[in-house]
Amino acid sequence: MIKVITYGTFDLFHEGHYRLLQRAKQLGDYLIVGVTTEEYDQTRGKLNVVDSLITRIENIKKTGLADEIIVEESQGQKFRDIKKYDIDIFTVGSDWTGTFDYLKDYCKVVYLERTKNISSTMLRAKEAPIQRIGVIGTGRIANRFIPEAALVSGVNARCVYNPNLNSAKKFAEKWGIDAYEDIEEFYYASDIVYIASPHETHYSYIKQALEHGKHVLCEKPLCLNRAQAVELFAYAKEKNRILFEGIKTAFCPGFAKLLGIACSGAIGSIRGVDACFTKLEEDNKRERKDKVYGGSFTELGSYCLLPILKLFGQNYEEIRFETIKDQNGIDLYTKAHMRYSNGLATAVCGLGVKSEGKLLISGTTGYIVVEPPWWKTSYFEVHHENPNDIERFSERFLGDGLRYEICDMLSMINGDTRKDFKLTRGDSETMAGIMEQFLNERKA
Ligand code: CTP
Numbered sequence: 001m002i003k004v005i006t007y008g009t010f011d012l013f014h015e016g017h018y019r020l021l022q023r024a025k026q027l028g029d030y031l032i033v034g035v036t037t038e039e040y041d042q043t044r045g046k047l048n049v050v051d052s053l054i055t056r057i058e059n060i061k062k063t064g065l066a067d068e069i070i071v072e073e074s075q076g077q078k079f080r081d082i083k084k085y086d087i088d089i090f091t092v093g094s095d096w097t098g099t100f101d102y103l104k105d106y107c108k109v110v111y112l113e114r115t116k117n118i119s120s121t122m123l124r125a126k127e128a129p130i131q132r133i134g135v136i137g138t139g140r141i142a143n144r145f146i147p148e149a150a151l152v153s154g155v156n157a158r159c160v161y162n163p164n165l166n167s168a169k170k171f172a173e174k175w176g177i178d179a180y181e182d183i184e185e186f187y188y189a190s191d192i193v194y195i196a197s198p199h200e201t202h203y204s205y206i207k208q209a210l211e212h213g214k215h216v217l218c219e220k221p222l223c224l225n226r227a228q229a230v231e232l233f234a235y236a237k238e239k240n241r242i243l244f245e246g247i248k249t250a251f252c253p254g255f256a257k258l259l260g261i262a263c264s265g266a267i268g269s270i271r272g273v274d275a276c277f278t279k280l281e282e283d284n285k286r287e288r289k290d291k292v293y294g295g296s297f298t299e300l301g302s303y304c305l306l307p308i309l310k311l312f313g314q315n316y317e318e319i320r321f322e323t324i325k326d327q328n329g330i331d332l333y334t335k336a337h338m339r340y341s342n343g344l345a346t347a348v349c350g351l352g353v354k355s356e357g358k359l360l361i362s363g364t365t366g367y368i369v370v371e372p373p374w375w376k377t378s379y380f381e382v383h384h385e386n387p388n389d390i391e392r393f394s395e396r397f398l399g400d401g402l403r404y405e406i407c408d409m410l411s412m413i414n415g416d417t418r419k420d421f422k423l424t425r426g427d428s429e430t431m432a433g434i435m436e437q438f439l440n441e442r443k444a
Helices: 015-026 038-043 053-063 077-084 101-105 120-127 140-149 165-175 183-188 199-211 226-238 253-262 296-312 402-413 417-422 425-443
Strands: 003-008 030-036 068-072 089-093 108-112 131-136 155-161 178-180 192-195 215-219 243-246 270-278 318-325 331-340 343-350 359-363 367-370 379-383 390-394
Touching: 003 015, 003 077, 015 030, 015 053, 015 089, 015 108, 030 038, 030 053, 030 077, 038 253, 053 068, 068 077, 077 101, 101 108, 131 140, 131 183, 140 155, 140 165, 140 192, 140 402, 155 165, 155 183, 165 178, 178 183, 183 199, 192 199, 199 215, 199 226, 215 402, 226 243, 226 425, 243 402, 243 425, 253 296, 253 367, 253 379, 253 390, 270 296, 296 331, 296 343, 296 359, 296 425, 318 425, 331 425, 402 417
Parallel strands: 003 030, 003 089, 030 068, 089 108, 131 155, 131 192, 155 178, 192 215, 215 243, 270 343
Antiparallel strands: 270 359, 318 331, 331 343, 359 367, 367 379, 379 390
């Protein structure tokens, strides 16, 4: 019996998929089809898959062409499957020509002619029109955002606005997009507005963008005041638009894996969360100069609060800040201590003090340590009382990681609102409240 294997995502099952399976089946007597998981697709940079794994498997089943369907969940699995299932022929479409030649040492490799003029990417674009992104702000993060957005199918960065037209023009030239002086024209040319301007301008830009009927992706901290955050989310709901806070860690696959393992009993009940993020910044940078809104906590606190809120929830009993300020009254180093009914947490941020960027989760039977930089979660260990008893986990974190939040926001715009559990409206409102309390106390 000749055994054939093929792999794919098979999203929005189409004629090209059917024709490929038909010909794959004809190559032998028994056809195995490997279908990728959403997580595996994410780690290999394929974002925005619409159909669930179950739906994609069901669609293949319906063709009646597959004798067996398996799930592909990691790199290196193809080789293992070839051995495990005693495969004679590996086949995929001609878009992959050459990529799998390394398997020729283990079985025959056949590239089948790809069906022209059809792909899942095309269908996704047809189902959901391209969302044009307009960027407000031209700083470091905005410069990182544009190349990341280019990797997400379904969105297209089109234009930029900055009250300083020269900055906007320079940015626009660099990225091949349009610069607008008139904000009305800018809104007209955008479907999603990405806000990467100084913190204190977020509120009014978000409000204005929502007024213009735009979806909003706003850099953290979304707001520095709880009432404003509550108002904005209510307004977004009223306008039927998505308002999304861009804390990239919340959307990356490694952080999702970490939360899953931390909450699965691997370390018993969680009793401590300690997160630290420090970044030495020069004196002439906005974060070090802005006496009202600058400083380490407004800059980095959102990251450190994220694992605390995700693991302990929004209902803390007490929060207390300890801060070292510079001569301008800006905090260079801040520790926020939080007390919950069943645990303690600290968020440590530094702009003028350097420490290890570690996340430590302590439980009743062990602890998890996430290696620096934990906010780009890619490696963590689970430890127990016996120092030799260590479990190790890793996950890929691609590029600057902004692609993950863009991708989740796009799914939400396209109707998959279940994605918002990763960073809820309540999480963002709670963080805004903590920022507010911190700034009030720093001022006092
Ligand atoms: N395929 C094909 N002809 C097409 C599209 C896909 O023969 N027009 C083949 C691919 O070469 C692969 C299999 O179908 O062997 C599954 O491909 P998949 O990547 O799931 O489909 P695409 O439509 O290429 O998806 P995307 O646009 O997301 O890359």
